[in-house]
Amino acid sequence: xxxxxxxxxxxxxxxxxxxxxxxxxxxxxxxxxxxxxxxxxxxxxxxxxxxxxxxxxxxxxxxxxxxxxxxxxxxxxxxxxxxxxxxxxxxxxxxxxxxxxxxxxxxxxxxxxxxxxxxxxxxxxxxxxxxxxxxxxxxxxxxxxxxxxxxxxxxxxxxxxxxxxxxxxxxxxxxxxxxxxxxxxxxxxxxxxxxxxxxxxxxxxxxxxxxxxxxxxxxxxxxxxxxxxxxxxxxxxxxxxxxxxxxxxxxxxxxxxxxxxxxxxxxxxxxxxxxxxxxxxxxxxxxxxxxxxxxxxxxxxxxxxxxxxxxxxxxxxxxxxxxxxxxxxxxxxxxxxxxxxxxxxxxxxxxxxxxxxxxxxxxxxxxxxxxxxxxxxxxxxxxxxxxxxx
Ligand code: SF4
Ligand code: SF4
Numbered sequence: 551x552x553x554x555x556x557x558x559x560x561x562x563x564x565x566x567x568x569x570x571x572x573x574x575x576x577x578x579x580x581x582x583x584x585x586x587x588x589x590x591x592x593x594x595x596x597x598x599x600x601x602x603x604x605x606x607x608x609x610x611x612x613x614x615x616x617x618x619x620x621x622x623x624x625x626x627x628x629x630x631x632x633x634x635x636x637x638x639x640x641x642x643x644x645x646x647x648x649x650x651x652x653x654x655x656x657x658x659x660x661x662x663x664x665x666x667x668x669x670x671x672x673x674x675x676x677x678x679x680x681x682x683x684x685x686x687x688x689x690x691x692x693x694x695x696x697x698x699x700x701x702x703x704x705x706x707x708x709x710x711x712x713x714x715x716x717x718x719x720x721x722x723x724x725x726x727x728x729x730x731x732x733x734x735x736x737x738x739x740x741x742x743x744x745x746x747x748x749x750x751x752x753x754x755x756x757x758x759x760x761x762x763x764x765x766x767x768x769x770x771x772x773x774x775x776x777x778x779x780x781x782x783x784x785x786x787x788x789x790x791x792x793x794x795x796x797x798x799x800x801x802x803x804x805x806x807x808x809x810x811x812x813x814x815x816x817x818x819x820x821x822x823x824x825x826x827x828x829x830x831x832x833x834x835x836x837x838x839x840x841x842x843x844x845x846x847x848x849x850x851x852x853x854x855x856x857x858x859x860x861x862x863x864x865x866x867x868x869x870x871x872x873x874x875x876x877x878x879x880x881x882x883x884x885x886x887x888x889x890x891x892x893x894x895x896x897x898x899x900x901x902x903x904x905x906x907x908x909x910x911x912x913x914x915x916x917x918x919x920x921x922x923x924x925x926x927x928x929x930x931x932x933x934x935x936x937x938x939x940x
Contacts, residue, residue, distance in 0.1 A: 563687075563740065571686060572742040578682055579639055579735075582675040583825045586640030586723055586730060588710030588744040592626040592633040595705040604772065611776035613785055622700035629701050630693040630736040635743075637679075637735040638703070638710035640721070641672060642821035644729035645828045648806070654880055655834040656802025656872045659780065660729060660809075662856045663828040670854065671826070672696045672733045679735055691738040696731065703732045710743075714750035717770040718758035718808040724751065727818030728809050751814070758808035763797040767808075779805035783868045784860050789895050792902060795871050802835055802868050803857060837869040841884040866891075867899045874903030882907060886915040894925050898932075905935050913939050 563571075572589060579587045595601075601623055610616045622628035626636060643661055651657055661668060676694025683692055695701060704721045707713055713721040720728040752770075759767045766777040775781040779801050782790045790798060809815050832855070843851065848862040857865055870888060873881040881903075888900035901919060904912035913936070920932035 568740055569742055571683075571739070574686075575637060575679070575683060575741070578679055579637065582678060583641050583822065584639040584675070584733070585642050585726065585821075586638075586707075586712040588638050588707070588712040589741045590636050590638060590706055590710035590743055590746070592636055592736070594625050595623070595702045595709075597702065597705050598624055601702065607774075609772070609774045609776065611781060611785070612787060613775065613781075619700040623702060626701060626706075626736055629695060629699045630691060630738070632691055632738040633693075633736045634738050635736070635741045636706050636710065637737070637741065638707040638712055639733045639735065640707070640712055640723065640726065640730040641668075641675075641733065641825075642726045642730040642819065643668070643826060644726070644815075644818050644821050645823045645826055646833070648810075649830075649833055651800050651834055653876045653878045654837055654873070655800075656837045656840075656869060657800045657834055658802055658832055659804025659806050661731065662803055663826075663832045665827045665829050665832075666854050667856050668731050669696050669698070672731055676733060676735060683735075683737070683739075687739060693736045694733065695736065696733045701734060701736075703734055706734065707732055709746045711745050711747050714747045714752075715771065716750065716758070716812070716814075717752050717756060718767070718812065719771060719773045720809065722751070722812070722814050724814065725819050726821075727812060727815035729815060729818055729821070755813060757811040757813065761807050761811040763799060763807065764794055779807075784856075784864070787864070789898055790867065790871050795902065796875060798868075798871050799875055800872055802837065802840075802872050803860070803865070835869075837873050837878075838881050838884045840869045841866055841873075841881070841888055863893055863896060866896055870896070870899040870903045874906035877907050879907060879909050882909045882912045886912060889915055889919045894928050897923070898928055901932050901935055905939055908939060 576587050602620060605617050605620055626633040673696060680692045680694055683690060704715050707721050708715055713723040716722045721732060722728050759770060764777045764779060766774050768774050779798050783801060783803055845862055852858055870885060885900045885904050889897055891897055901916045904916050916932060916936060920929060923929035923932055
Protein backbone atom coordinates (compact mmCIF):
# COMPACT_ATOMS: atom_id res chain seq x y z
CA UNK A 551 0.00 0.00 0.00
CA UNK A 552 1.39 3.39 -0.96
CA UNK A 553 2.16 5.68 2.00
CA UNK A 554 0.58 9.10 1.62
CA UNK A 555 2.75 12.15 2.32
CA UNK A 556 1.47 15.62 3.02
CA UNK A 557 3.36 18.25 1.04
CA UNK A 558 3.07 21.98 1.76
CA UNK A 559 0.82 23.25 -0.97
CA UNK A 560 0.20 20.01 -2.76
CA UNK A 561 -2.56 17.78 -1.41
CA UNK A 562 -0.95 14.33 -1.44
CA UNK A 563 2.00 12.70 -3.17
CA UNK A 564 2.59 9.00 -2.83
CA UNK A 565 6.04 7.73 -1.94
CA UNK A 566 6.19 6.09 -5.34
CA UNK A 567 5.58 9.42 -7.04
CA UNK A 568 8.15 11.14 -4.81
CA UNK A 569 10.74 8.47 -5.57
CA UNK A 570 10.12 8.72 -9.31
CA UNK A 571 10.17 12.50 -9.19
CA UNK A 572 13.50 12.46 -7.32
CA UNK A 573 15.04 9.94 -9.73
CA UNK A 574 13.87 11.82 -12.82
CA UNK A 575 14.99 15.16 -11.41
CA UNK A 576 18.46 13.79 -10.77
CA UNK A 577 18.59 12.21 -14.22
CA UNK A 578 17.69 15.57 -15.76
CA UNK A 579 20.32 17.32 -13.65
CA UNK A 580 22.94 14.84 -14.85
CA UNK A 581 21.87 15.38 -18.46
CA UNK A 582 22.38 19.14 -17.97
CA UNK A 583 25.97 18.62 -16.83
CA UNK A 584 25.55 18.33 -13.05
CA UNK A 585 27.68 15.26 -12.55
CA UNK A 586 27.11 15.44 -8.81
CA UNK A 587 23.67 15.64 -7.27
CA UNK A 588 22.17 14.76 -3.93
CA UNK A 589 19.10 15.65 -1.90
CA UNK A 590 18.96 16.84 1.68
CA UNK A 591 16.48 18.30 4.11
CA UNK A 592 16.15 22.04 4.73
CA UNK A 593 17.29 22.54 8.31
CA UNK A 594 19.60 24.77 10.31
CA UNK A 595 23.14 23.89 9.18
CA UNK A 596 25.11 22.19 11.92
CA UNK A 597 28.08 24.50 11.27
CA UNK A 598 26.01 27.66 11.48
CA UNK A 599 27.77 28.68 14.72
CA UNK A 600 31.13 28.30 12.94
CA UNK A 601 29.99 30.82 10.35
CA UNK A 602 29.11 33.25 13.13
CA UNK A 603 32.53 32.74 14.78
CA UNK A 604 34.20 33.23 11.39
CA UNK A 605 32.35 36.49 10.79
CA UNK A 606 33.12 37.69 14.31
CA UNK A 607 36.81 37.01 13.75
CA UNK A 608 36.73 39.47 10.83
CA UNK A 609 37.79 36.85 8.30
CA UNK A 610 35.19 38.05 5.78
CA UNK A 611 37.01 41.39 5.36
CA UNK A 612 35.15 43.78 3.09
CA UNK A 613 32.51 41.19 2.18
CA UNK A 614 30.02 42.95 4.42
CA UNK A 615 27.06 41.39 2.64
CA UNK A 616 27.95 38.16 4.45
CA UNK A 617 27.76 39.80 7.84
CA UNK A 618 24.58 41.66 6.99
CA UNK A 619 22.88 38.37 6.20
CA UNK A 620 24.18 36.34 9.15
CA UNK A 621 20.61 35.65 10.37
CA UNK A 622 19.49 34.60 6.91
CA UNK A 623 22.09 31.81 6.88
CA UNK A 624 20.29 30.19 9.79
CA UNK A 625 17.77 28.37 7.60
CA UNK A 626 17.14 27.89 3.86
CA UNK A 627 13.62 29.26 4.33
CA UNK A 628 15.30 32.69 4.18
CA UNK A 629 16.12 31.88 0.57
CA UNK A 630 12.83 30.21 -0.32
CA UNK A 631 9.78 30.61 1.87
CA UNK A 632 8.54 27.20 2.98
CA UNK A 633 11.67 25.43 1.75
CA UNK A 634 11.70 21.75 2.75
CA UNK A 635 14.27 20.22 0.45
CA UNK A 636 17.51 21.08 -1.31
CA UNK A 637 18.84 19.41 -4.40
CA UNK A 638 22.58 20.09 -4.21
CA UNK A 639 24.45 20.06 -7.50
CA UNK A 640 28.06 19.98 -8.69
CA UNK A 641 29.07 21.02 -12.20
CA UNK A 642 32.69 19.99 -12.99
CA UNK A 643 34.85 22.59 -14.70
CA UNK A 644 38.30 21.10 -15.14
CA UNK A 645 39.02 21.20 -18.86
CA UNK A 646 42.68 21.90 -19.72
CA UNK A 647 45.78 22.25 -17.58
CA UNK A 648 47.10 25.78 -16.99
CA UNK A 649 49.59 27.02 -19.59
CA UNK A 650 53.18 27.88 -18.67
CA UNK A 651 53.19 31.48 -17.53
CA UNK A 652 55.57 34.07 -18.93
CA UNK A 653 56.54 37.58 -17.95
CA UNK A 654 53.87 40.04 -19.02
CA UNK A 655 51.06 37.51 -18.60
CA UNK A 656 48.79 37.12 -15.59
CA UNK A 657 47.33 33.86 -14.33
CA UNK A 658 43.59 33.35 -14.03
CA UNK A 659 41.85 30.81 -11.77
CA UNK A 660 40.43 27.92 -13.79
CA UNK A 661 36.81 28.66 -13.05
CA UNK A 662 37.08 31.93 -14.98
CA UNK A 663 38.54 30.56 -18.22
CA UNK A 664 35.19 30.23 -19.93
CA UNK A 665 33.61 32.60 -22.39
CA UNK A 666 30.83 33.49 -19.94
CA UNK A 667 30.37 33.91 -16.23
CA UNK A 668 29.60 30.56 -14.63
CA UNK A 669 26.67 32.08 -12.74
CA UNK A 670 24.88 32.63 -16.07
CA UNK A 671 25.83 29.20 -17.33
CA UNK A 672 24.55 27.44 -14.22
CA UNK A 673 21.42 29.59 -13.92
CA UNK A 674 20.44 28.61 -17.45
CA UNK A 675 20.51 24.98 -16.43
CA UNK A 676 18.76 25.59 -13.13
CA UNK A 677 15.98 27.33 -15.04
CA UNK A 678 15.58 24.24 -17.21
CA UNK A 679 15.41 21.99 -14.15
CA UNK A 680 12.88 24.26 -12.53
CA UNK A 681 10.72 24.33 -15.67
CA UNK A 682 10.72 20.53 -15.73
CA UNK A 683 9.76 20.29 -12.07
CA UNK A 684 6.99 22.87 -12.42
CA UNK A 685 5.56 20.88 -15.27
CA UNK A 686 5.43 17.82 -13.02
CA UNK A 687 4.09 19.64 -9.95
CA UNK A 688 2.63 22.97 -11.03
CA UNK A 689 2.00 24.27 -7.49
CA UNK A 690 5.58 23.70 -6.31
CA UNK A 691 7.73 26.59 -5.15
CA UNK A 692 11.26 26.33 -6.52
CA UNK A 693 14.35 28.53 -6.58
CA UNK A 694 17.74 27.86 -8.12
CA UNK A 695 20.78 29.52 -6.63
CA UNK A 696 24.49 29.81 -7.37
CA UNK A 697 26.67 31.58 -4.80
CA UNK A 698 24.70 34.73 -4.30
CA UNK A 699 22.03 33.64 -1.80
CA UNK A 700 22.63 33.30 1.96
CA UNK A 701 23.03 29.53 1.98
CA UNK A 702 25.89 27.43 3.35
CA UNK A 703 26.16 25.51 0.11
CA UNK A 704 29.15 23.35 1.06
CA UNK A 705 27.49 22.30 4.27
CA UNK A 706 24.28 21.28 2.50
CA UNK A 707 26.25 19.56 -0.24
CA UNK A 708 28.01 17.47 2.39
CA UNK A 709 24.63 16.69 3.98
CA UNK A 710 23.37 15.64 0.54
CA UNK A 711 26.30 13.24 0.22
CA UNK A 712 28.04 14.86 -2.74
CA UNK A 713 31.40 15.51 -1.11
CA UNK A 714 33.29 16.49 2.02
CA UNK A 715 34.67 19.84 3.11
CA UNK A 716 38.46 19.64 2.91
CA UNK A 717 41.07 21.39 5.01
CA UNK A 718 41.21 24.09 2.32
CA UNK A 719 37.50 24.73 3.08
CA UNK A 720 36.42 23.63 -0.41
CA UNK A 721 34.06 20.78 -1.18
CA UNK A 722 35.85 17.72 -2.53
CA UNK A 723 34.68 14.70 -4.41
CA UNK A 724 36.77 11.60 -5.08
CA UNK A 725 36.05 11.71 -8.83
CA UNK A 726 36.17 15.42 -9.55
CA UNK A 727 38.39 16.75 -6.78
CA UNK A 728 37.35 20.32 -5.98
CA UNK A 729 37.06 21.58 -9.56
CA UNK A 730 33.30 21.92 -9.72
CA UNK A 731 30.77 24.70 -9.34
CA UNK A 732 28.23 24.26 -6.58
CA UNK A 733 24.57 25.10 -7.06
CA UNK A 734 21.29 24.33 -5.35
CA UNK A 735 17.67 23.92 -6.27
CA UNK A 736 15.45 24.73 -3.30
CA UNK A 737 11.86 23.58 -3.17
CA UNK A 738 8.91 23.21 -0.85
CA UNK A 739 8.42 19.71 -2.24
CA UNK A 740 9.42 16.63 -0.37
CA UNK A 741 12.01 14.55 -2.23
CA UNK A 742 13.85 11.40 -1.23
CA UNK A 743 16.94 12.33 0.79
CA UNK A 744 20.41 10.95 0.20
CA UNK A 745 22.71 9.73 2.93
CA UNK A 746 25.09 12.45 4.14
CA UNK A 747 28.83 12.26 3.53
CA UNK A 748 29.98 11.00 6.91
CA UNK A 749 33.67 10.76 6.20
CA UNK A 750 36.31 13.13 4.85
CA UNK A 751 39.28 11.90 2.87
CA UNK A 752 41.94 14.48 3.73
CA UNK A 753 43.57 12.13 6.22
CA UNK A 754 46.94 13.42 7.41
CA UNK A 755 47.49 15.49 4.26
CA UNK A 756 48.04 19.21 4.72
CA UNK A 757 49.41 20.09 1.29
CA UNK A 758 46.93 22.94 0.76
CA UNK A 759 47.72 24.52 4.14
CA UNK A 760 51.47 24.42 3.53
CA UNK A 761 51.30 25.63 -0.09
CA UNK A 762 49.25 28.76 0.49
CA UNK A 763 51.65 31.62 -0.26
CA UNK A 764 49.86 34.12 1.99
CA UNK A 765 49.27 31.80 4.97
CA UNK A 766 45.54 32.35 4.61
CA UNK A 767 44.63 29.32 6.73
CA UNK A 768 44.95 30.15 10.44
CA UNK A 769 44.14 26.46 11.02
CA UNK A 770 42.73 23.55 9.01
CA UNK A 771 39.17 24.14 7.73
CA UNK A 772 39.35 27.89 8.42
CA UNK A 773 40.15 30.49 5.77
CA UNK A 774 41.06 34.06 6.60
CA UNK A 775 39.66 35.53 3.38
CA UNK A 776 41.46 38.83 3.99
CA UNK A 777 44.76 37.06 3.25
CA UNK A 778 43.49 34.98 0.33
CA UNK A 779 44.62 35.97 -3.16
CA UNK A 780 41.16 35.22 -4.55
CA UNK A 781 39.65 37.73 -2.17
CA UNK A 782 42.44 40.26 -2.67
CA UNK A 783 42.25 40.19 -6.47
CA UNK A 784 38.46 39.98 -6.79
CA UNK A 785 36.63 41.27 -3.73
CA UNK A 786 38.77 44.08 -2.32
CA UNK A 787 38.13 47.57 -3.54
CA UNK A 788 41.29 49.27 -2.34
CA UNK A 789 44.96 48.46 -2.65
CA UNK A 790 46.41 45.02 -2.14
CA UNK A 791 48.50 45.50 1.03
CA UNK A 792 52.15 45.97 0.09
CA UNK A 793 53.25 43.29 2.59
CA UNK A 794 51.17 40.67 0.73
CA UNK A 795 51.63 41.94 -2.83
CA UNK A 796 54.81 39.90 -3.47
CA UNK A 797 52.95 36.74 -2.43
CA UNK A 798 50.26 37.38 -5.03
CA UNK A 799 52.91 36.28 -7.50
CA UNK A 800 51.49 35.97 -11.01
CA UNK A 801 47.83 35.71 -10.07
CA UNK A 802 45.83 38.35 -11.90
CA UNK A 803 42.41 36.96 -11.00
CA UNK A 804 41.81 34.40 -8.27
CA UNK A 805 44.21 31.69 -7.19
CA UNK A 806 44.18 27.91 -7.58
CA UNK A 807 47.25 26.95 -5.55
CA UNK A 808 45.45 25.20 -2.70
CA UNK A 809 43.53 23.21 -5.31
CA UNK A 810 46.48 22.47 -7.59
CA UNK A 811 48.43 20.81 -4.79
CA UNK A 812 45.50 18.70 -3.62
CA UNK A 813 46.08 15.00 -4.37
CA UNK A 814 42.38 14.59 -5.18
CA UNK A 815 42.72 17.13 -7.97
CA UNK A 816 45.72 15.39 -9.51
CA UNK A 817 43.46 12.63 -10.73
CA UNK A 818 40.26 14.64 -11.07
CA UNK A 819 38.18 13.80 -14.14
CA UNK A 820 37.99 16.21 -17.05
CA UNK A 821 34.80 18.16 -17.66
CA UNK A 822 33.03 18.53 -20.98
CA UNK A 823 34.57 21.43 -22.92
CA UNK A 824 31.47 21.77 -25.04
CA UNK A 825 29.47 22.71 -21.93
CA UNK A 826 32.00 25.32 -20.84
CA UNK A 827 33.87 26.76 -23.82
CA UNK A 828 37.18 27.78 -22.21
CA UNK A 829 39.11 30.48 -24.09
CA UNK A 830 42.89 30.50 -24.48
CA UNK A 831 42.87 34.29 -24.16
CA UNK A 832 41.34 34.02 -20.67
CA UNK A 833 43.71 31.37 -19.30
CA UNK A 834 46.38 34.01 -19.03
CA UNK A 835 45.89 37.64 -19.82
CA UNK A 836 48.25 40.08 -21.49
CA UNK A 837 48.84 42.55 -18.68
CA UNK A 838 50.31 45.40 -20.70
CA UNK A 839 47.36 45.27 -23.05
CA UNK A 840 45.08 45.29 -20.01
CA UNK A 841 46.80 48.37 -18.57
CA UNK A 842 46.18 50.21 -21.85
CA UNK A 843 42.42 49.59 -21.76
CA UNK A 844 40.11 52.51 -21.15
CA UNK A 845 36.70 51.90 -19.59
CA UNK A 846 34.91 51.32 -22.88
CA UNK A 847 37.49 48.83 -24.16
CA UNK A 848 37.48 47.01 -20.83
CA UNK A 849 33.70 46.66 -20.86
CA UNK A 850 33.69 45.51 -24.44
CA UNK A 851 36.47 42.95 -23.89
CA UNK A 852 35.08 41.39 -20.71
CA UNK A 853 31.30 41.85 -20.86
CA UNK A 854 29.50 38.84 -19.33
CA UNK A 855 32.66 37.45 -17.70
CA UNK A 856 33.72 37.30 -14.03
CA UNK A 857 36.43 39.91 -14.76
CA UNK A 858 33.80 42.60 -14.46
CA UNK A 859 33.43 41.90 -10.72
CA UNK A 860 36.62 43.73 -9.67
CA UNK A 861 35.86 46.21 -12.48
CA UNK A 862 38.51 47.91 -14.58
CA UNK A 863 40.14 49.56 -11.55
CA UNK A 864 40.54 46.25 -9.71
CA UNK A 865 41.87 44.43 -12.74
CA UNK A 866 44.38 47.19 -13.54
CA UNK A 867 45.49 47.20 -9.90
CA UNK A 868 46.03 43.43 -10.07
CA UNK A 869 47.89 43.73 -13.37
CA UNK A 870 50.26 46.33 -11.87
CA UNK A 871 50.91 44.10 -8.85
CA UNK A 872 51.76 41.11 -11.06
CA UNK A 873 53.97 43.13 -13.39
CA UNK A 874 55.84 44.48 -10.36
CA UNK A 875 56.28 40.96 -9.02
CA UNK A 876 57.56 39.83 -12.41
CA UNK A 877 59.87 42.88 -12.55
CA UNK A 878 58.73 43.20 -16.13
CA UNK A 879 60.72 46.00 -17.77
CA UNK A 880 58.54 45.94 -20.90
CA UNK A 881 55.67 47.15 -18.73
CA UNK A 882 57.39 50.35 -17.58
CA UNK A 883 55.75 52.71 -20.16
CA UNK A 884 52.26 51.33 -19.41
CA UNK A 885 52.85 51.61 -15.66
CA UNK A 886 54.06 55.20 -16.08
CA UNK A 887 50.80 55.91 -17.89
CA UNK A 888 48.96 54.42 -14.90
CA UNK A 889 50.56 57.05 -12.65
CA UNK A 890 48.17 59.58 -14.26
CA UNK A 891 44.99 57.67 -13.41
CA UNK A 892 42.39 59.56 -11.39
CA UNK A 893 42.13 56.83 -8.71
CA UNK A 894 44.83 57.18 -6.02
CA UNK A 895 44.75 53.39 -5.57
CA UNK A 896 45.94 52.92 -9.15
CA UNK A 897 48.61 55.62 -8.87
CA UNK A 898 49.93 54.03 -5.68
CA UNK A 899 49.97 50.51 -7.13
CA UNK A 900 51.70 51.71 -10.29
CA UNK A 901 54.37 53.44 -8.20
CA UNK A 902 54.92 50.31 -6.09
CA UNK A 903 55.38 48.26 -9.26
CA UNK A 904 57.75 50.76 -10.87
CA UNK A 905 59.92 50.82 -7.76
CA UNK A 906 60.02 47.01 -7.71
CA UNK A 907 61.09 46.96 -11.35
CA UNK A 908 63.63 49.74 -10.59
CA UNK A 909 64.20 50.70 -14.24
CA UNK A 910 65.64 54.29 -14.41
CA UNK A 911 62.74 55.65 -16.51
CA UNK A 912 60.20 54.22 -14.09
CA UNK A 913 61.95 55.56 -10.98
CA UNK A 914 62.23 59.01 -12.57
CA UNK A 915 58.50 58.93 -13.36
CA UNK A 916 57.71 58.08 -9.71
CA UNK A 917 59.95 60.96 -8.55
CA UNK A 918 58.07 63.35 -10.82
CA UNK A 919 54.72 61.91 -9.75
CA UNK A 920 55.68 62.38 -6.07
CA UNK A 921 56.22 66.10 -6.68
CA UNK A 922 52.92 66.54 -8.50
CA UNK A 923 50.81 64.21 -6.32
CA UNK A 924 47.75 66.15 -5.03
CA UNK A 925 46.89 63.64 -2.29
CA UNK A 926 48.99 64.43 0.83
CA UNK A 927 49.03 60.88 2.17
CA UNK A 928 49.98 59.39 -1.15
CA UNK A 929 52.67 62.02 -1.71
CA UNK A 930 54.27 61.11 1.61
CA UNK A 931 54.01 57.44 0.75
CA UNK A 932 55.66 57.91 -2.64
CA UNK A 933 58.52 59.74 -0.92
CA UNK A 934 58.96 56.78 1.47
CA UNK A 935 58.79 54.36 -1.42
CA UNK A 936 61.52 56.18 -3.33
CA UNK A 937 63.87 55.70 -0.40
CA UNK A 938 63.71 51.96 -1.10
CA UNK A 939 65.16 52.37 -4.59
CA UNK A 940 68.66 50.81 -4.57
S1 SF4 B 1 43.25 30.43 -3.03
FE1 SF4 B 1 45.46 30.79 -2.90
S2 SF4 B 1 45.72 32.43 -1.41
FE2 SF4 B 1 43.64 31.61 -1.18
S3 SF4 B 1 43.81 30.10 0.40
FE3 SF4 B 1 44.11 29.00 -1.53
S4 SF4 B 1 46.33 29.03 -1.87
FE4 SF4 B 1 45.89 30.54 -0.29
S1 SF4 C 1 45.39 19.19 -0.12
FE1 SF4 C 1 45.16 17.49 1.34
S2 SF4 C 1 44.38 18.46 3.19
FE2 SF4 C 1 44.07 19.91 1.54
S3 SF4 C 1 41.99 19.55 0.81
FE3 SF4 C 1 43.35 18.29 -0.46
S4 SF4 C 1 43.41 16.31 0.60
FE4 SF4 C 1 42.57 17.77 2.05
